[in-house]
Amino acid sequence: MQEGDWIWFDGKFVPWKEAEIHVLTHGLNYGTSIFEGIRAYETEDNSAVFRLDEHVDRFFESAVVAQLDLDVTRREVKDAIVETVAKNGLGDCYIRPIAWMSYGNLGVHAEVPVSFAVAAYPWGAYLGERVISEGAKAKIVSYIRPHPDSYPSGAKIGGSYFLSRLASNEARDEGYDEAIMLNHQGWVGEGSGENIFAVKDEVLYTPPFEANILPGITRKSLLQVGEDKGYETEEKLFKPKFLFDADEVFFCGTAVEVVGVVQIDDREVGDGTVGPITTEMRETYMDIVRGRREEYASWLTPVYETGDFPKRAVGVEVGE
Numbered sequence: 001m002q003e004g005d006w007i008w009f010d011g012k013f014v015p016w017k018e019a020e021i022h023v024l025t026h027g028l029n030y031g032t033s034i035f036e037g038i039r040a041y042e043t044e045d046n047s048a049v050f051r052l053d054e055h056v057d058r059f060f061e062s063a064v065v066a067q068l069d070l071d072v073t074r075r076e077v078k079d080a081i082v083e084t085v086a087k088n089g090l091g092d093c094y095i096r097p098i099a100w101m102s103y104g105n106l107g108v109h110a111e112v113p114v115s116f117a118v119a120a121y122p123w124g125a126y127l128g129e130r131v132i133s134e135g136a137k138a139k140i141v142s143y144i145r146p147h148p149d150s151y152p153s154g155a156k157i158g159g160s161y162f163l164s165r166l167a168s169n170e171a172r173d174e175g176y177d178e179a180i181m182l183n184h185q186g187w188v189g190e191g192s193g194e195n196i197f198a199v200k201d202e203v204l205y206t207p208p209f210e211a212n213i214l215p216g217i218t219r220k221s222l223l224q225v226g227e228d229k230g231y232e233t234e235e236k237l238f239k240p241k242f243l244f245d246a247d248e249v250f251f252c253g254t255a256v257e258v259v260g261v262v263q264i265d266d267r268e269v270g271d272g273t274v275g276p277i278t279t280e281m282r283e284t285y286m287d288i289v290r291g292r293r294e295e296y297a298s299w300l301t302p303v304y305e306t307g308d309f310p311k312r313a314v315g316v317e318v319g320e
């Protein structure tokens with residue numbers, strides 16, 4: 001991990017190495033935390049956070065689902081995110097806002113204070129550079145998305161990612177790059193940290209929320225971009241065979257961005273190379289996040305005063 005200099009921690013910046021918690025923190029013991037994964041990208045003369053409002057909205061939705069009583073406002077969270085990128089003088093970076101049940105009582109039911117922090121640091125290709133050019137090999141793993149009566153898939157809750165880790169480990173142990181998880185009814189869900197699309201006859205298909213997926217912000221953005229490009233798009237429940245018969249499959253998510261899936265289990269997808277619509281969607285996505293598509297400028301929140309990058313932060317007030 002490439003370290004940054006400062007972490008926003010309960011209302012102030014602390015040096016990276018001093019952002020520490022107690023071993024008996026509730027969130028550490030029981031996974032009672034919520035988080036977001038956001039990226040900022042260098043644009044021509046600035047750095048911009050991609051879809052800040054959507055990420056902060058989902059952060060607050062996760063808090064409701066996890067019954068975490070956040071002690072910060074939306075405005076404070078947004079400002080802390082932008083300020084953390086600026087304070088660290090970053091251009092391209094990954095941003096991790098996190099809130100967790102803190103210290104004071106280890107009863108599972110206990111009420112303890114909720115802490116909030118934001119870190120930002122450079123993080124390159126999530127599945128590696130090879131996967132960007134050659135595509136990913138994915139395995140349909142034995143772990144399934146959580147049954148909706150166990151806990152909701154739609155929230156980014158710390159403890160839920162133990163399942164993602166098991167799924168990803170199963171795939172990696174067998175030589176694959178990433179896992180594909182089905183839901184409890186056998187419908188295709190998503191990757192361990194990505195949503196999935198299948199392309200068939202130039203139609204873009206992706207599983208709906210009923211497949212127990214995380215409502216990905218990249219997924220939502222690509223559905224919009226696909227429509228704007230004139231492609232038909234459909235949120236549709238489908239079984240693994242639909243993926244095997246697809247012309248193209250791709251993963252999308254904040255960390256992974258857009259990458260082709262060229263093999264699933266022991267079968268090639270399409271002709272076994274990253275397909276043309278996947279490439280088009282990836283290139284358009286990268287253009288959008290880098291501010292090269294005027295029509296999507298509202299999806300970007302600039303970090304620095306124009307012309308001052310990376311010297312001075314926009315004067316956002318934290319603590320409103």
Ligand code: PMP
Nearest residue numbers: 193194195214216217218253254
């Ligand atoms: N599914 C899971 C399980 C994830 O962890 C992520 C990453 N947040 C995604 C999908 C993609 O979501 P987003 O596009 O909002 O990053």
